[in-house]
Amino acid sequence: MTGNSRKESKTIKNIITALVLLVVSFALLWFVQRLLMPKYQKGVIEGSFTEEYYREKVPHDVIFFGDCDAYESYSPVKMYEEYGISSYIRGSGEQYICQSYYLLKDVLRTETPKVVVLSVHNLQNDVPKNEAYNRMTLDGMRWSKDKIDAINASMTKDETFASYVFPVLRYHDRWNKLTKTDLEHVFTKDITSHNGYYMRCDVKPIGQFPPSIPRINYDFGENAMSYLDKIRLLCDENGIELLLVRAPIEYGWYEQWDENVEKYAAQYGLTYINFCDHTDEIGLDMEVDTYDAGIHLNIYGAEKLSVYFGRYLVDNYDLTDYRTVPAVASEYEKDIEFYNFMRDDQLREIETYGELKSYGANAIEN
Numbered sequence: 351m352t353g354n355s356r357k358e359s360k361t362i363k364n365i366i367t368a369l370v371l372l373v374v375s376f377a378l379l380w381f382v383q384r385l386l387m388p389k390y391q392k393g394v395i396e397g398s399f400t401e402e403y404y405r406e407k408v409p410h411d412v413i414f415f416g417d418c419d420a421y422e423s424y425s426p427v428k429m430y431e432e433y434g435i436s437s438y439i440r441g442s443g444e445q446y447i448c449q450s451y452y453l454l455k456d457v458l459r460t461e462t463p464k465v466v467v468l469s470v471h472n473l474q475n476d477v478p479k480n481e482a483y484n485r486m487t488l489d490g491m492r493w494s495k496d497k498i499d500a501i502n503a504s505m506t507k508d509e510t511f512a513s514y515v516f517p518v519l520r521y522h523d524r525w526n527k528l529t530k531t532d533l534e535h536v537f538t539k540d541i542t543s544h545n546g547y548y549m550r551c552d553v554k555p556i557g558q559f560p561p562s563i564p565r566i567n568y569d570f571g572e573n574a575m576s577y578l579d580k581i582r583l584l585c586d587e588n589g590i591e592l593l594l595v596r597a598p599i600e601y602g603w604y605e606q607w608d609e610n611v612e613k614y615a616a617q618y619g620l621t622y623i624n625f626c627d628h629t630d631e632i633g634l635d636m637e638v639d640t641y642d643a644g645i646h647l648n649i650y651g652a653e654k655l656s657v658y659f660g661r662y663l664v665d666n667y668d669l670t671d672y673r674t675v676p677a678v679a680s681e682y683e684k685d686i687e688f689y690n691f692m693r694d695d696q697l698r699e700i701e702t703y704g705e706l707k708s709y710g711a712n713a714i715e716n
Contacts, residue, residue: 397485405541417469456497468595470595479506591667
């Protein structure tokens with residue numbers, strides 16, 4: 351072998367070695383990040399909701415956006431069972447309106463629903479203000495320009511873009527907080543929601559809410575309203591009906607805010623449904639239809655609202671009855687089976703312990 355040949359061989363070996371080290375380094379970084387990032391499999395599971403959407407295998411005529419007023423109030427499985435509606439809730443904890451906009455853009459990358467249902471509850475927050483909620487919404491988004499824009503629109507003053515690209519920068523101090531669940535779900539995660547619906551079967555009757563504190567100004571913020579405009583225009587551009595809704599929850603809302611939404615809807619020819627005005631028709635009884643004294647609906651309240659709202663949807667929009675589409679129906683049969691399993695499991699825990707042990711924010715973590 352000539353001197354040049356030996357040099358070339360050595361160079362090739364060095365390149366291969368460097369590439370192997372690079373691949374191993376990236377793999378190790380990926381593993382450490384996956385290990386340290388919160389899994390949201392027990393307790394606060396809302397951080398799993400964003401990414402669960404990507405595992406869907408069926409089209410959706412109706413997609414919801416919003417915070418807990420969305421993902422705890424409507425049951426897509428129930429609406430499918432009753433009316434054949436295929437729907438999904440792209441909700442997340444304290445989802446800000448700017449995030450709803452970018453999640454809608456994210457949806458439009460793969461499908462175009464006929465109806466977008468937007469919860470107006472979080473119009474009350476003009477700009478994102480809580481990193482923990484930002485993370486629960488944004489970490490699960492697939493990387494795209496929409497995720498980049500959502501991060502830039504959402505970051506609080508102490509957050510950095512780099513920590514979203516490399517979450518280890520944010521979660522490096524979780525080493526001493528790792529649990530069995532973290533180790534079990536490094537590579538895969540279980541589905542925690544039902545087409546985005548957060549199920550609770552426990553009951554805690556409505557309590558007495560403290561009086562609302564008067565505000566100096568009841569106008570929604572300019573940033574929130576600008577993103578509501580963007581959602582409206584994006585729906586127009588894609589031939590989507592935009593429907594504004596408010597869940598039948600009296601807590602944390604002002605009549606003046608309701609008037610603001612009504613004026614906006616009238617100005618742009620939108621439909622706005624405040625379900626607080628329809629509790630009798632829905633059949634809600636907040637002695638049994640809430641799990642936390644009237645702040646959120648439980649499964650009984652959500653199913654009642656879903657039956658009522660589902661009827662409205664099929665009466666007013668040209669929706670497909672997917673019970674007649676075998677490929678879709680077969681997937682929903684799996685959803686129904688999982689839905690019934692979790693309902694029965696929660697009811698079993700309530701009967702055995704008098705409360706939920708494996709579900710809810712206070713679920714026992716291993």
